[in-house]
Amino acid sequence: MKIELESIGTIHTEFKDIEGMPIQPTGAKGVEGKIVLDEKYAAGLKDLEDFSHIHLLYLLHKVEGYLLEVKPFMDNNTHGVFATRSPKRPNRIGSSVVKLDKIEENTIYISNIDVLDGTPLLDIKPYVPQLYEDTIDELKIGWFESNHKKAKSQKSDDRFK
Template sequence: MNEINLKPIGIVHSPFREPSGVPKDSTDGMDYTGTVEIFPEYKDGLKDLEGFSHIILIFYFHKSEYSHLTVKPFLDSYLRGVFATRSPHRPNFLGLSVVKLIRIDNNILHIRGIDMIEGTPVLDIKPYIPEFESNEGIKIGWLEGKI
């Protein structure tokens, strides 16, 4: 299979400078705000986004230095397959967060619920649509009873 080359569409500006101390997920980060600076060539892609209260950010864990196929998640003491966790130490270092969109100023998205560090490259943005994201009969595997 061919390699995939991705180009960031923007960059995160965050109160967090290093991975330590960053909230484990965007719900833990609701007390923290930050911005996403969209690069000028992608600004037109923001049209109509301001009507959504929440957005999905797909980003690159640029400070992750290693990946493992098994990891010990923060909610457990057992090794789990990385694809059954939200660990940043993944084969392709991709992350996903649902954040609250406060407002858009030109090419700057003001967000709440930040769980990324300063300088995180943003690869894509999608509107969060509960009717599309929610399914009946969801099972959460090893996390059952832990959250």
């Protein structure tokens, strides 16, 4: 089944190159950016400013092709791509939870953003963990268990170019 989408805006950040970037929001704490939403969607932002955090879905537009098994930035072992957050994945959709600082017309000022400048935006959802967190009893995070703290300091390299 083929699906046609259209970007609804663009994410602007200080990251101009796929190398040397933070690899997760926890490594991008305090990094500011902005989203310019297409003007035709501006009315969809009503009441969004009452949320402190938003969930962005975007296209990892500089990635070509995908790998089924990858060696992610934080590990030396190979894992299935769906057990990682590697950008080189089928449909190459990225997902980040960022802080919403303020909204001015169709521009949304954000912090903790870990994406490349010029990234096409697909969706904005309010971040409301209350809607699922009572379904999570015992959390297991696989190979991230011993590695997730690396996300704070590790930067991307060229492996997914």
